[in-house]
Amino acid sequence: MGRNPLDKLADQMRTDWDRRVGHDYRFWMGDGHLDDAHMWKTGERDCATVLEGIPGGATATALEIGCGVGRLLKTASQHFGKVIGFDISRLAVDKARQLIGSNASIELVVGSGIDLQPVDSNSIDFVYSFAALACMPVPVIASYFNEIKRVLRPTGSARLQVYLGQELSVHESDTLHLRSFTPDNFLKAANVAGFTVLSCVKNDISDDGSAGLGISNCLITLRPNEQLSASPDDIAKALLPNGESKEVNPVALEAWMALNYAEALADDGHAQKARDAVDYVVAHCQSATIDTRDILDRVIAKSSAVVAPDSAEVTAVDPSVFENNLGVLRDKFPAVHARVLAARDSVPSTISSKMTKDGVVLFSATTCLDHPEKPRSAAEAWVRRSLIETRFNAAKHIVVTGFGAGYHVEALIEQAKVPVSCVEGDTALFVAALKARDVRQLLAGLHTLVVGSEVNATSMDAGTELLVRPQMAVLNPRFVEQAKSSVYSKRGLTELHPRIAVLGPFHGGTLPTAQYSMAALQRMGHKVRGLDVSGFNDGYMLFDGFLKQEPRRAVMRSQYIDVVSNTLLEAFSEKPIDILICMAQAPISAKALTELRSRGVITVLWFVEDYLRFTYWHQMAKFYDFVFTIQKGDCIDRIRAAGAGAVHYLPTACDPTFHAPLILSEEDKEKWGSPISFVGAGYHNRQQMFSTFSSYPFKIWGSEWPTGKPFDRMVQEESRRVKPEEYIKVFNATDVNLNLHSSSERDGVDPTGDFVNPRTFELASAGAFQLCDHRSLLSELFEVGKEIVTFTDLPDLKEKIAHYQAHPEERRAIAEAARIRALRDHTYERRYEEMLSIIYASKYEHLRQREHNSPWAEMIRRADGDTELKERCERACARGEEPALDGLIADIVTGQGKLTEVEQKLLFLHHIRSQVLRMKREEAGLNN
C-alpha cells in the first residue's frame, strides 16, 4: 500500500528543513546573516511590510505559515494578542524557542506541513507567510489554501508572499527552488479556494534575485468569501495547470548554494564554518555532477593560505619568553620538555612568525596556523562554534590537534568545562610557538600535552572528543588520521551500533566468505543484514543459453545487475543501513553505490581476489569509501589511484565455528579421507603439478579438473564442486592436505605469489595439517616451520610429503600450533574488528551523528519519559526492526497474557491505521 503523496511531500519538506536548520539556520532560514541581531533586524523590516494596514490588537490572533526560527514572530507578537508560528521543522521550532525565549504571546507548533491542525476552525484573524510558500510543492500550497480558509474567521484576512510573473515550475519534491505562478493562475487558485484577492503589492525590500528570473516578489492580501473551498487538487490545478516538473535535479541547487556559501566563508576567514558547509555538501548533496573533493581542497586552501610574512614583518623574539615557557614545561610535561630541548635549535626557516594587533601568529611556509589578522578573537569564535557540536555536550575530555601559537588552545581551556589536552605532530612548530609568545598559563592549564610523537590510544578514554584544527588537517593529515584512529577506532567498536549489510556475489568461492562474514559480525553483536543474492544466479546464467554473442550477453548481464541493484536500493529504503560491505564480485552497480553514498551509507569492498587477475576495480574502486585487499604494495597504490576513498590490507580468515576439527564416522573417513588430498578448482598450475601424482595415494576434490588420464585415479566424483560442509570433512580425514594457490599463467608454484588464500586459514582452523606453497605474505600470518610448512617447487613438495607422512607426531604438533594461531589472529571476528577500527577512525563522527539522528534514536529520546515505551523502542532497535510502528509492535502477541497499557496503545494506533487505510481504499473504489 503506497502512502499518501501529500504525506510523502511533507516528509521530504521536514527532512530537508531539519537538515538545513541543523547545518546553519541563519544561512538557510535567515538570508545568511552572520549574527542573530542582524537576522532580527531584517525580520522587523519584513514583518512591518507584511503587517502594513492589518488591524491588530490584544484580542487578535495571527498565524504564520513557515515561521522558521521565528524571524518575523517577535515583531508580529507586538502587533497581535497572540501569534501562532507553524513550521514543519522541529529543529527550526526548537531553535525559535531558544532564540525567542519566554514570550506568552507566541505559540510555536511543529506542523504536519500540510495542514494547520490543531488550530480550530474560524479562530484566526490574520494568516501570513513570508519567504516560505515559494519553496513548497504546489500540492502543499493548495492544501494550505484550504486550511487558511478553514482557520480564518469570516472577517479575517491573509497575506502571502509569493512570486508572480512567468511560470517557474520545479520538481515536485523540491523544497528550495523558487516557484512562480502567472498572476491569472494565482487569482484563479485563490478564487476556487474561496478567497477574494484584495491587493497585490510588489515587495522590493528583499534582494532575492527574482528580477533576473523574470518574476516579482509579491505580497497578496486575501479575504475569505462565501464560496466553499475547492479540493486541494483543483486548487493545485488552477495554480499550475500542467503540474510540477519531473526533471529538475532537486539536489543541485542546495549543493551549489552550500558550496558558494562555503567559498564566501573561506574568503572571509571563517575556515571551520566553510569546512562545515563543505562537509554538509559531502554528507547530504553528493551527486555525480559535483566533485566535492576538489572544492573541499580549494576551500581549505583558501581558508588556510595567506601571504607569508616577509622578513621585515617577522617578529623579534625575546629569549626570556622561551625560557619561561620551558620552565613550566619542565615541571608539567617533562617528556615534552626533553623533546623540545633536543629540537630547540633546529627550527627550519619555513617556520616564521608575524605580529598582529592581537598578538604573534605562526606560519608554516604559506599556511598561517592562526588567524593572520585577528588570532585571538578568531580562535575564540572558532572554539565557540566548535563546541556547539552535540558530541561535545557529553565530552569528559577534549583533545585538540595542533598547537599553532596557542590562541585556540587558550580559548578552549577557557570555554570548555572539561579538561583540555593538545597533540602537536611537529616539534619544530611547537618550539617556534614557545619562542613566539608567553604560553605559561596555557601550559599550566593543559591536562595532557603530546608533541612530535604518536598519540597514545590508552590516554584517550571513552569520554574523550577530538577537535581537529583545520590547518593541522592540511599540514599534517597523517598525524590527524593517526590521532583520530587513537581516539575513535577502539571506542567505535564498543560505542557505535551501525546497521551493517553484507553483500555477497551471485556464486563462486567468495559466496561462503560472505556468509562467514555475516555470522562473525552477528557474533560480535552487530545489527547485520545478510543479502543473499545467490538466488539471482540462475537468472544471470540463463543469458548464456539465450544469447550467443558475448557483447549482447554483456549488455543483458549489465541490465540484470541494474535490476538486482535497484532491488537492493529498495531493500535499503525499507530497512536503512549505515555500512554496506560488498564482497568481491558483489552484483551492485556504480549508480546504486553512488545513490547509497548520497544517503550517507559508507560503502566498503573487501576485494578478496588477485587484483592482477580480476581487474574490475579499475572501474568500481571510486565508488567505495574503503577497499580492503588481500595484497599489499602496488595493489594498494593502484586501487587507491583508481579513486577508492581509502585502501587497506586485510587478509581473508576462517570461521572456527565451521572450520573445526570433526569426529568423523568410519564411513566418512572412508569416503572423504586419504593420505594426501587437495581441494580446489583445476587451475593450470595445479593440473601441471599434480599430473605427476598419479602414483600417490592422492584424492583431488573440486571442479574444472580433467577426468582423463592421469587424473582419472585422483579426481573424485567427476570433478564436481564440493560444498564447504564437504571439504571440511576432507580436511579432517586427510593426513597431508596440499594447498597450492592458483595461477593461470605459471607452472607449479608461482614464485611471485603474495596473498594467502582462505583455504590456508580454514585448514589451520580445522586442525588439519597442510603443505602450502610459498607466498610472500604468509610469514606475517603464520610462523613458517612451526605453524605451517611451505614448499617452493615440485621436488620440495614431494620430499616434504614423504617426510610428514613418516612423522605423524610432527604433523599433529604443527597442525595444533596453526590452529592456535588461526583462532587467535585469523578469525573473521579479528578481521572485522580491524576493518571496523579503520572505518571508525575516519568515520566515527559521521556514524555517531547518523546514529544520533537515526529515527530510532529520535524515538528513544522522545520516549524518555515513558520507561516501558523507551525500552520497547530500544528492543526494537536492537532487533534491527524498521523504525516505524510495525517495528515497534512486531513482538506483541495477543492472547498470550495480559497486554500492558503501552502495548494496547500501540496496537490501538496500528488498528487505527488499518481502519483508515481500509476506508481510503473504499473511498477510492478499490473494493468495488
Place this chain on the structure above:
Amino acid sequence: MKKRYPHKSRVLLVNITRLGDMLQATPTIAGIKAENPGCHITVLVEKQFAEVCKIIPNIDEIVGIDLNFVCRSISREKDGVIDAYDYMTKFVDDLRSKDFDYCLNMSSSAYTALLLNLIGIKRNGGWTSDEEGYRVIETEWARLFATSVFHQNRQYNSLNLVDVFRCSADVDQHPQKLLINVEKHALEHCEKLVQDARFTNTGPLVAIQAGASQGKRQWNPGHFVRLIKILTEQHNARVVLTGAEKERNIIDPIVAGCASPNVVSVAGKTTVPQLAAMLSISKVLVTGDTGPMHISVAVGTPVISMFLASAYGFETGPYSAGNIVLQPVIGCGPCNPNKPCSKPDCHDTISPELVAYLAVARTQGEVRSVPATVADPRNVVVYNSVFDEYGFMDLVAINGTPVDPHTPYRVAYRKLWLDDLGGFDVPKPVAKTGLRVMDQGLDGLGRIQECATHGQQLMDVLVSLVKDDRSSVVSLKNVNEQISELDRKIEELGFTYGHFGALTRMFVFAKENLQGSDAVDLASQMKSIYGDLERRCQKFAVYYAGA
C-alpha cells in the same frame, strides 16, 4: 423489554467514522435521554464529523478524534509514532477523566475495542476488548448485531440495525425515525439555490442522490438520465441532484445528459446542514443506501431507495414509516461488501420507469401497493417501511409475494430474537411436531440441538470432575477434548446449514465472552450457553413452523 443496564448517567457513544452510522444512532440517543432524564451523553466521532454532529439533537458533548493526524504521524519518519502515541495517551487520559459509567460502541473495529479497554468503562453495550486484546461483546443484542452483519447471515435478518443498536443500549422508548435539526440559515441558502435554478417546471421538487459509497452500489448513470427525463418531461418535476464534490464525475454527466432547465446539481455546493435543508424542502429523495438517505429520513422527506449489490434493505433501510425500498431479486444479492463486482446485473432489475412511478406516487402520499405489472416481484421486491407492534421497523412487500426462499427463515428469526432477547410476548403458532421430525427446511437444526444438549451433559461431567479431588488429569483432558470437538462440530454445522448460521454464530460469540478463571464458574457459564443454543433451536422450529 429485557434490560441489562437500565440506569445510565454519563454515557459515551462511540461512532467514529461514518455520518450515516451517527444518524442511525439518533433514536438510541433520544431513547437514552428519554429513559434517563439528566443523563449526559458524549459522542466520540472522527474530528471531521464533529462539526456536523452539532445538528444532531440530544448530544451534550462531542469529542473528536483526529484519525488523520494519527495516521500522518505514524507514517512520518523519525518520531512520528511518538507524536501519535502522545496524542493518543492524552486522548485516553482526557476520556478517562470524564468518568463515564456506560459506553455503547457499535463499531466492530479493533481499535475502538482497544480504546474502550484503555478508558476502562465498566458497563458496555457493545464492542470492547479484554486485557489480552481479545474482542469482548457483552450484550446479547450487540452479539446479534455482530451476527447479523456476518455476511453468511445477512439475508436471514429482518431487524433493522437501528433497532438492534438501540436494544444493545437497553432503549425501549424511542422515536420511530432518525433525528437531525434543520438550521434556518441553511434552509434559506437552499431556498435561494432552488430559486436561482430558475426551473421552468412547477411540479414537485425531487432530490436525487446519484453517488454511492461504493461503485458497485451505484445505479447506472444512464438510468438516472432516463429517470430524470421522465420526471421532468412527463411529470412537471423539478430535479435537484445532490452529492459531494468528489461525486461530480458521476453527477455532471447526468446533468449534461438531461440537458434540461429543470435539472440542477448542487453537488459540492452544500455542507451537511445545507444538504439536510435541501432534502427537507424536497418532496422525495431517490437514492441508493447512502448517508443522504438517512438525512432525508431524519428531516421527514420520504425516500425511494435502491438497495443494490451489497446493500440490504432489511439491515440498513430508511428508518421511518412510509419509505420505499427496492431490493433486486438476484441469486448473488446482497453480495459481500468487501468483494468487487465486475458484472453488477442487479442494477438492471430496477428500471427508471419503475423508480419514476414510485417517486411520483410517493409525492402524492404513502404507497401501499404496486401492481406486479409495474414491478415484477420475480425481478424486484418493492417494500414499504412500517413499524410492528413492538416498535421495530419492518419492510412489507407491496408488489405481490416475493419469490424469496429466505423469507420463512427471516420471519422465524425475527420472532425468535424479539422473544428470546427482547422478552416480548410473541404469539407462538401451534407446533406440529417436535424437533425429532425432520421438518422440511429444518435439516441440520436437530443436529445442532443435539450438540447443545450433549454440551450441557458434558458440562455436568466436567463440573463433577473438577469438584472431585480424586479426578485424574487424563479424565479431565478427555472431557475437554470432547468439548472442543463438540464446539467445532456446532460451528461446522452452522456453516453447512447456512440458514442456522445465526444460531451458531451467537453461540460462538457467547463462548468468546466467557468471563473469569474459576473452572466451575466457567463450566456453569458454558452450560448456560449450550442451554441458550438448545432453547433457541426449539423456539426457532416453532416460529418457523408458523412462518
